[in-house]
Amino acid sequence: MLHNAQIAVVVPAYNEGRLIARTLRSIPAYVDHVVVVDDGSRDDTSACARGVGDPRVLVVRHARNAGVGAALRTGYARAFSAGADVVAVMAGDGQMDPCDLHGLLAPVLRGEADYAKGDRLSHPHAFARMPLSRFIGNQVLSLGTRWATGLSIRDSQCGYTALHRRAGESVPMHALWHGYGYPNDLLGWLVQSGARVADVVVKPVYADEDSGIGLRHALFVVPFVLARVALRRVQAWLWSSHAHRPAHDQLPKNA
Numbered sequence: 346m347l348h349n350a351q352i353a354v355v356v357p358a359y360n361e362g363r364l365i366a367r368t369l370r371s372i373p374a375y376v377d378h379v380v381v382v383d384d385g386s387r388d389d390t391s392a393c394a395r396g397v398g399d400p401r402v403l404v405v406r407h408a409r410n411a412g413v414g415a416a417l418r419t420g421y422a423r424a425f426s427a428g429a430d431v432v433a434v435m436a437g438d439g440q441m442d443p444c445d446l447h448g449l450l451a452p453v454l455r456g457e458a459d460y461a462k463g464d465r466l467s468h469p470h471a472f473a474r475m476p477l478s479r480f481i482g483n484q485v486l487s488l489g490t491r492w493a494t495g496l497s498i499r500d501s502q503c504g505y506t507a508l509h510r511r512a513g514e515s516v517p518m519h520a521l522w523h524g525y526g527y528p529n530d531l532l533g534w535l536v537q538s539g540a541r542v543a544d545v546v547v548k549p550v551y552a553d554e555d556s557g558i559g560l561r562h563a564l565f566v567v568p569f570v571l572a573r574v575a576l577r578r579v580q581a582w583l584w585s586s587h588a589h590r591p592a593h594d595q596l597p598k599n600a
Protein backbone atom coordinates (compact mmCIF):
# COMPACT_ATOMS: atom_id res chain seq x y z
CA MET A 346 0.00 0.00 0.00
CA LEU A 347 1.33 3.40 -0.92
CA HIS A 348 -0.64 6.65 -0.49
CA ASN A 349 -3.81 4.56 0.10
CA ALA A 350 -3.37 2.76 -3.24
CA GLN A 351 -2.94 -0.98 -3.62
CA ILE A 352 0.19 -1.75 -5.58
CA ALA A 353 0.83 -4.89 -7.64
CA VAL A 354 3.91 -6.01 -9.52
CA VAL A 355 3.59 -8.31 -12.52
CA VAL A 356 6.68 -10.36 -13.30
CA PRO A 357 6.76 -11.98 -16.76
CA ALA A 358 9.15 -14.91 -16.62
CA TYR A 359 10.35 -17.31 -19.24
CA ASN A 360 13.05 -19.78 -18.22
CA GLU A 361 14.12 -17.57 -15.32
CA GLY A 362 14.73 -20.36 -12.78
CA ARG A 363 18.18 -18.98 -12.07
CA LEU A 364 17.16 -15.37 -11.36
CA ILE A 365 13.47 -15.35 -10.38
CA ALA A 366 13.92 -15.95 -6.62
CA ARG A 367 16.42 -13.11 -6.31
CA THR A 368 14.08 -10.83 -8.29
CA LEU A 369 11.08 -11.67 -6.07
CA ARG A 370 13.04 -11.21 -2.84
CA SER A 371 13.98 -7.71 -3.96
CA ILE A 372 10.39 -6.49 -4.35
CA PRO A 373 9.72 -3.76 -1.73
CA ALA A 374 7.43 -4.41 1.24
CA TYR A 375 4.90 -1.74 0.20
CA VAL A 376 3.89 -3.92 -2.79
CA ASP A 377 0.63 -5.76 -1.98
CA HIS A 378 0.44 -8.34 -4.76
CA VAL A 379 3.04 -9.99 -6.97
CA VAL A 380 1.85 -11.92 -10.02
CA VAL A 381 4.49 -14.10 -11.65
CA VAL A 382 3.48 -15.26 -15.12
CA ASP A 383 5.53 -18.32 -16.00
CA ASP A 384 5.02 -18.41 -19.73
CA GLY A 385 5.48 -22.10 -20.47
CA SER A 386 9.05 -22.20 -19.17
CA ARG A 387 10.98 -25.37 -19.75
CA ASP A 388 12.88 -24.96 -16.49
CA ASP A 389 11.85 -24.75 -12.81
CA THR A 390 10.76 -21.07 -12.91
CA SER A 391 7.39 -21.75 -11.19
CA ALA A 392 8.89 -23.94 -8.47
CA CYS A 393 11.62 -21.36 -7.77
CA ALA A 394 9.02 -18.57 -7.56
CA ARG A 395 6.84 -20.57 -5.16
CA GLY A 396 9.93 -21.61 -3.21
CA VAL A 397 10.45 -17.99 -2.12
CA GLY A 398 7.49 -18.54 0.24
CA ASP A 399 6.24 -14.97 -0.06
CA PRO A 400 2.47 -14.87 0.63
CA ARG A 401 2.11 -11.92 -1.78
CA VAL A 402 3.27 -14.05 -4.69
CA LEU A 403 0.75 -15.67 -7.03
CA VAL A 404 2.27 -17.86 -9.75
CA VAL A 405 0.23 -18.25 -12.92
CA ARG A 406 1.50 -20.66 -15.54
CA HIS A 407 0.76 -20.67 -19.25
CA ALA A 408 0.78 -24.23 -20.56
CA ARG A 409 2.59 -23.04 -23.67
CA ASN A 410 4.92 -20.12 -24.32
CA ALA A 411 2.79 -17.26 -25.64
CA GLY A 412 5.20 -14.31 -25.51
CA VAL A 413 5.96 -11.58 -23.03
CA GLY A 414 3.03 -9.36 -24.14
CA ALA A 415 0.61 -12.26 -23.74
CA ALA A 416 2.07 -12.92 -20.29
CA LEU A 417 1.37 -9.31 -19.37
CA ARG A 418 -2.25 -9.55 -20.52
CA THR A 419 -2.65 -12.40 -18.02
CA GLY A 420 -0.67 -10.56 -15.35
CA TYR A 421 -2.60 -7.28 -15.64
CA ALA A 422 -5.94 -9.11 -15.52
CA ARG A 423 -4.96 -11.04 -12.37
CA ALA A 424 -3.46 -7.99 -10.66
CA PHE A 425 -6.45 -5.72 -11.31
CA SER A 426 -8.89 -8.42 -10.27
CA ALA A 427 -6.92 -8.82 -7.03
CA GLY A 428 -7.79 -5.17 -6.32
CA ALA A 429 -4.65 -3.35 -7.42
CA ASP A 430 -4.97 0.37 -8.16
CA VAL A 431 -1.58 0.59 -9.85
CA VAL A 432 0.22 -2.29 -11.54
CA ALA A 433 3.96 -2.16 -12.17
CA VAL A 434 5.92 -4.53 -14.39
CA MET A 435 9.34 -5.84 -13.41
CA ALA A 436 11.22 -8.37 -15.50
CA GLY A 437 11.98 -11.75 -13.96
CA ASP A 438 15.70 -11.51 -14.68
CA GLY A 439 16.55 -8.84 -12.10
CA GLN A 440 17.14 -6.11 -14.69
CA MET A 441 14.95 -3.61 -12.92
CA ASP A 442 16.33 -1.94 -9.85
CA PRO A 443 13.69 -2.12 -7.06
CA CYS A 444 15.02 1.20 -5.70
CA ASP A 445 13.54 2.84 -8.81
CA LEU A 446 10.04 1.44 -8.24
CA HIS A 447 8.92 4.19 -5.86
CA GLY A 448 9.94 6.91 -8.31
CA LEU A 449 8.17 5.14 -11.14
CA LEU A 450 4.93 4.86 -9.15
CA ALA A 451 5.09 8.46 -7.91
CA PRO A 452 3.62 10.37 -10.93
CA VAL A 453 0.80 7.79 -11.19
CA LEU A 454 0.01 7.97 -7.48
CA ARG A 455 0.10 11.77 -7.54
CA GLY A 456 -2.45 11.70 -10.38
CA GLU A 457 -0.05 13.39 -12.80
CA ALA A 458 0.17 10.42 -15.16
CA ASP A 459 -1.88 7.34 -16.00
CA TYR A 460 1.15 5.38 -17.14
CA ALA A 461 4.76 5.89 -16.15
CA LYS A 462 7.58 4.17 -17.94
CA GLY A 463 11.26 3.85 -17.25
CA ASP A 464 13.77 5.83 -19.24
CA ARG A 465 17.24 4.31 -19.09
CA LEU A 466 18.56 6.44 -21.93
CA SER A 467 18.43 9.62 -19.83
CA HIS A 468 20.39 8.06 -16.98
CA PRO A 469 23.82 9.71 -16.66
CA HIS A 470 25.57 6.32 -17.05
CA ALA A 471 23.38 5.01 -19.86
CA PHE A 472 26.07 5.08 -22.52
CA ALA A 473 28.60 3.32 -20.32
CA ARG A 474 26.22 0.72 -18.88
CA MET A 475 24.14 -0.29 -21.89
CA PRO A 476 25.61 -2.51 -24.60
CA LEU A 477 26.26 -0.24 -27.60
CA SER A 478 23.93 -2.18 -29.91
CA ARG A 479 21.11 -1.80 -27.35
CA PHE A 480 21.83 1.89 -26.87
CA ILE A 481 21.72 2.65 -30.60
CA GLY A 482 18.86 0.26 -31.42
CA ASN A 483 16.82 1.73 -28.61
CA GLN A 484 17.39 5.31 -29.82
CA VAL A 485 16.17 4.34 -33.30
CA LEU A 486 13.09 2.47 -32.03
CA SER A 487 12.31 5.35 -29.66
CA LEU A 488 12.38 7.74 -32.61
CA GLY A 489 10.00 5.43 -34.50
CA THR A 490 7.73 5.21 -31.45
CA ARG A 491 7.61 9.02 -31.11
CA TRP A 492 6.63 9.21 -34.76
CA ALA A 493 4.00 6.46 -34.54
CA THR A 494 2.40 7.59 -31.28
CA GLY A 495 3.00 11.34 -31.29
CA LEU A 496 4.29 11.04 -27.70
CA SER A 497 7.52 12.76 -26.73
CA ILE A 498 8.97 9.77 -24.87
CA ARG A 499 12.43 8.26 -24.72
CA ASP A 500 13.47 4.60 -24.25
CA SER A 501 10.40 3.08 -25.86
CA GLN A 502 11.69 -0.45 -25.17
CA CYS A 503 11.88 -0.14 -21.40
CA GLY A 504 9.60 -2.70 -19.76
CA TYR A 505 9.77 -1.12 -16.28
CA THR A 506 6.35 0.55 -16.08
CA ALA A 507 3.43 1.51 -13.83
CA LEU A 508 -0.15 1.54 -15.08
CA HIS A 509 -3.17 2.98 -13.27
CA ARG A 510 -6.31 0.87 -13.20
CA ARG A 511 -8.38 3.52 -15.05
CA ALA A 512 -5.86 3.53 -17.93
CA GLY A 513 -5.70 -0.27 -17.90
CA GLU A 514 -9.47 -0.38 -18.26
CA SER A 515 -9.46 2.16 -21.10
CA VAL A 516 -7.33 0.05 -23.47
CA PRO A 517 -8.29 -3.23 -25.19
CA MET A 518 -5.79 -5.31 -23.24
CA HIS A 519 -6.90 -8.52 -25.01
CA ALA A 520 -5.56 -7.01 -28.26
CA LEU A 521 -2.10 -6.18 -26.88
CA TRP A 522 0.74 -7.42 -29.08
CA HIS A 523 1.79 -10.84 -27.77
CA GLY A 524 5.54 -10.56 -28.16
CA TYR A 525 8.42 -8.16 -27.66
CA GLY A 526 6.79 -5.16 -29.40
CA TYR A 527 4.17 -4.93 -26.62
CA PRO A 528 5.54 -1.71 -24.97
CA ASN A 529 5.19 0.13 -28.29
CA ASP A 530 1.71 -1.30 -28.87
CA LEU A 531 0.57 -0.38 -25.35
CA LEU A 532 1.83 3.19 -25.81
CA GLY A 533 -0.21 3.37 -29.02
CA TRP A 534 -3.40 2.18 -27.30
CA LEU A 535 -2.81 4.51 -24.36
CA VAL A 536 -2.34 7.58 -26.52
CA GLN A 537 -5.55 6.76 -28.39
CA SER A 538 -7.46 6.49 -25.13
CA GLY A 539 -6.17 9.90 -24.00
CA ALA A 540 -3.99 8.54 -21.20
CA ARG A 541 -1.15 10.71 -19.88
CA VAL A 542 2.28 9.10 -20.15
CA ALA A 543 5.34 10.08 -18.11
CA ASP A 544 8.98 9.11 -18.48
CA VAL A 545 10.90 8.45 -15.26
CA VAL A 546 14.67 8.04 -15.30
CA VAL A 547 15.68 4.55 -14.11
CA LYS A 548 18.99 2.76 -13.81
CA PRO A 549 20.12 0.62 -16.74
CA VAL A 550 21.02 -2.81 -15.31
CA TYR A 551 22.99 -5.26 -17.41
CA ALA A 552 24.76 -8.25 -15.84
CA ASP A 553 24.93 -11.92 -16.85
CA GLU A 554 21.26 -12.36 -17.85
CA ASP A 555 20.28 -13.59 -21.31
CA SER A 556 18.08 -11.61 -23.64
CA GLY A 557 15.45 -13.06 -25.94
CA ILE A 558 15.52 -9.94 -28.12
CA GLY A 559 17.42 -10.29 -31.36
CA LEU A 560 18.03 -8.39 -34.57
CA ARG A 561 14.80 -9.86 -36.00
CA HIS A 562 12.81 -7.99 -33.36
CA ALA A 563 14.61 -4.70 -33.90
CA LEU A 564 14.46 -4.85 -37.69
CA PHE A 565 11.08 -6.44 -38.35
CA VAL A 566 8.84 -7.14 -35.36
CA VAL A 567 8.91 -3.76 -33.56
CA PRO A 568 8.74 -1.76 -36.86
CA PHE A 569 5.72 -3.88 -37.83
CA VAL A 570 4.05 -3.11 -34.48
CA LEU A 571 4.85 0.61 -34.96
CA ALA A 572 3.30 0.58 -38.43
CA ARG A 573 0.13 -0.92 -36.91
CA VAL A 574 0.10 1.77 -34.22
CA ALA A 575 0.47 4.53 -36.83
CA LEU A 576 -2.30 3.02 -38.97
CA ARG A 577 -4.65 2.85 -36.00
CA ARG A 578 -3.99 6.53 -35.29
CA VAL A 579 -4.67 7.52 -38.89
CA GLN A 580 -7.85 5.44 -38.84
CA ALA A 581 -9.01 7.10 -35.60
CA TRP A 582 -8.20 10.54 -37.01
CA LEU A 583 -10.20 9.82 -40.19
CA TRP A 584 -13.17 8.62 -38.15
CA SER A 585 -13.14 11.65 -35.89
CA SER A 586 -12.72 14.15 -38.73
CA HIS A 587 -15.63 12.47 -40.53
CA ALA A 588 -17.77 12.53 -37.40
CA HIS A 589 -17.01 16.23 -36.76
CA ARG A 590 -17.64 17.45 -40.30
CA PRO A 591 -20.28 20.22 -40.23
CA ALA A 592 -23.71 18.93 -41.22
CA HIS A 593 -23.91 21.14 -44.38
CA ASP A 594 -20.69 19.47 -45.64
CA GLN A 595 -22.46 16.16 -45.58
CA LEU A 596 -25.44 17.31 -47.68
CA PRO A 597 -25.51 16.42 -51.37
CA LYS A 598 -24.04 19.28 -53.48
CA ASN A 599 -27.40 20.18 -55.18
CA ALA A 600 -29.52 20.00 -52.01
Ligand SMILES: Nc1nc2c(ncn2[C@@H]2O[C@H](COP(=O)(O)OP(=O)(O)O)[C@@H](O)[C@H]2O)c(=O)[nH]1
Pocket residue numbers: 356357358359360361382383384410411412413414416417435436437438440504554555556557558
Ligand atom coordinates in the same frame (compact mmCIF):
# COMPACT_ATOMS: atom_id res chain seq x y z
N1 LIG B 1 6.21 -14.56 -19.98
C1 LIG B 1 7.20 -14.40 -20.86
N2 LIG B 1 8.19 -13.69 -20.46
C2 LIG B 1 9.15 -13.55 -21.30
C3 LIG B 1 9.17 -14.11 -22.60
N3 LIG B 1 10.26 -13.78 -23.14
C4 LIG B 1 10.88 -13.01 -22.24
N4 LIG B 1 10.21 -12.90 -21.14
C5 LIG B 1 10.50 -12.19 -19.91
O1 LIG B 1 10.45 -10.82 -20.19
C6 LIG B 1 11.49 -10.19 -19.49
C7 LIG B 1 12.36 -9.40 -20.45
O2 LIG B 1 12.87 -10.27 -21.45
P1 LIG B 1 14.36 -10.22 -21.93
O3 LIG B 1 14.52 -11.28 -22.95
O4 LIG B 1 15.28 -10.27 -20.75
O5 LIG B 1 14.41 -8.80 -22.61
P2 LIG B 1 15.47 -7.64 -22.43
O6 LIG B 1 15.84 -7.58 -21.00
O7 LIG B 1 14.78 -6.40 -22.91
O8 LIG B 1 16.62 -8.02 -23.30
C8 LIG B 1 12.23 -11.29 -18.74
O9 LIG B 1 11.74 -11.31 -17.42
C9 LIG B 1 11.86 -12.55 -19.45
O10 LIG B 1 11.83 -13.68 -18.60
C10 LIG B 1 8.09 -14.88 -23.00
O11 LIG B 1 8.01 -15.42 -24.10
N5 LIG B 1 7.11 -14.98 -22.10
Ligand SMILES: [Mg+2]
Pocket residue numbers: 436438440554555556
Ligand atom coordinates in the same frame (compact mmCIF):
# COMPACT_ATOMS: atom_id res chain seq x y z
MG1 LIG C 1 16.40 -9.06 -19.75
